[in-house]
Amino acid sequence: MKLLYFAWLRQKIGTAEEDVTPPAEVTDVGGLIDWLRSRGPAYAEALKDERVVKVAVNQEYVRRDHKLNPGDEIALFPPVTGG
């Protein structure tokens, strides 16, 4: 699946996008975030406060229990500040 990061999440993680294949036990958004945190200190730091991590799957806002599919485009970003 394709991961996208925006704003300070992109800066802290150090990349704008990456293709990942999480282990089979990762089935939903919450599980994906837990797994990402285990990938290194940059991920753990960027994702330490879940209240400021918004998630969109295939460009739609989703909750943590949203189920994932292999072809999904998953974006992680801070609360938005446009307008």
Added chain:
Amino acid sequence: MIRVQREDFDIGAEIAALTGGNHAIGGVACFAGLVREMAGDAAISAMTLEHYPGMTEKELARIEAEAQARWPLQDSLIIHRYGRLEPGDRIVLVVTASAHRQAAFESAMFLMDFLKTRAPFWKLEDTGEDARWVDARDSDEDALDRWRKAPA
């Protein structure tokens, strides 16, 4: 209509284009957002707006459709810029047109309130010495409550 663009826009020309030839329109409301020179106590020299291409347009279209379902609008327009902007530059434009003023005023506020909390844009403020991401404000989220309480 939705436009996400790097370029500036001409407010008068946009309103004229939106309303031209439609004589059912009796009221037009317009909100334009500009880059403020101050961010709290710090003067900013520039601001960079990042967005999520694709999702941005989807969210704006969804918000606009919601406004058109709630109010009897003749037409509406949302323009949001991205990229590097300086104090005084235009960031966002919302225009709503209806037979009467109430629908135009209310729907313009609704569009801005939802845009600020749903459309995937992020502001990076540059003070000349350092750059910092703008924090989301609780008051922006609170502003949505009035629309949840209001009858659809």
